[in-house]
Amino acid sequence: MKARSALFDIYGDHLRARGGAAPVAALVDLLEPLGVKAPAVRTAISRMVKQGWLTACHIRGHRGYSLTPRATRRLDEAAARIYRTSRRDWDGKLDMVxxxxPVSRQERGRLADALRFHGYGPLAPGTWISPWRTPALPTVFAESDVAYDRFTTVHHGNTKALVARAWDLEELARRYREFVAELEPVVGLIGGGTPDRDAYTARFQLVHAFRVFLFSDPGLPSRLLPTPWAGSAAAAFFDAHAARLRPAADRFVHECLMSR
Structure with missing residues (x-):
């Protein structure tokens, strides 16, 4: 588990609701059960500060780091999509950009990652679609300094086939089934008498694995998906165990924050 990714999970799933800040020592304690060592945590924090995700602060006399407004917006959007058992109504229109x-391979990759995170899929180089119109799109292109044209359109044809060009749904379904198969034994071992630290670790692994789908699943409308859809079963599995393990995980996080 990479330290930077784990920090995003810590802030998004636990610290955002607690003011979005924590002492460095508490962050080290929270990542230690996951096998992330203190030097890696400190290096990741430094990089996240340079990238505009975190800013230095002081908490009860200790050095800490808090979320920037940009990070807060990103994590709030992510949370709304992670806990997504119920689906939105779709008006039949597509958002096309x-x-x-960009000429630079690195910049192309960064822009593509941002578009995927916000629910867009590529039809061709420089042409992406989404069933949802996100207000974040102007910011995405402004940060990449790329000009774009945007259209709201209706597809007159087999829209399910069009969607299958932008997203590999068979591969996505396979990955959802794999997610359930791999995480079921992890969360299944956690019962009422399990130490809070172990419940926290299992829940963290669950959230961390499910969060990856933010970059590959835009939450397509049900009428554009195969039936049955493996993503629906995976989301229900995630919601049930994330809620069940939440109280114990929250107690462990509170203990780490208060001891520092």
Whole structure:
């Protein structure tokens, strides 16, 4: 588990609701059960500060780090999509963006990752679609300094086939089934008498694994998905165990924060 990714999970799933800040020592304590060592945590924090996700602060006389407004917006959007058992109503329209891809390979990759995170899939280089119109799109392109055209359109044809060009749904379904198969024994071992630290660790693994789907699943409308859809079963599995393990995980987080 990479320290930077784990820190995003810590802030998004636990610290955002507690003011979005924590002492460095508490962050080290929270990542230690996951096998992330203190030097890696400190290096990741430094990088996240440079990237504009965290800012230095003081908490009860100790050095700490808090979320920036940019990070807060990103984590709030992520949370709304992670806990997503119920689906939104779709009006049948697609949001389409067209742009000249950046010359730099690194910049192309960064822009593609941002578009995928916000629910867009590629039809062709420089042409991406989504069933949802996100207000974050202007910010995405402004941060990449890329001009774009945007259209709201209706597809007159087999929209399920069009969607299958932008997203590999068979592969996505396979990964959802794999997620359940791998995490079921992890969370299944956690019962009422399990130490809070172990419940926290299991829940963290569950959330960390499910959060990856933010970059590959836009939450397509049910009428554009195969039936049955493996993503629905995976989301129900996630919701049930994330809620069941939440109280014990919260107690462990509170203990780590208060001891520092």
């Amino acid at each position: 067209m742009f000249a891809p």
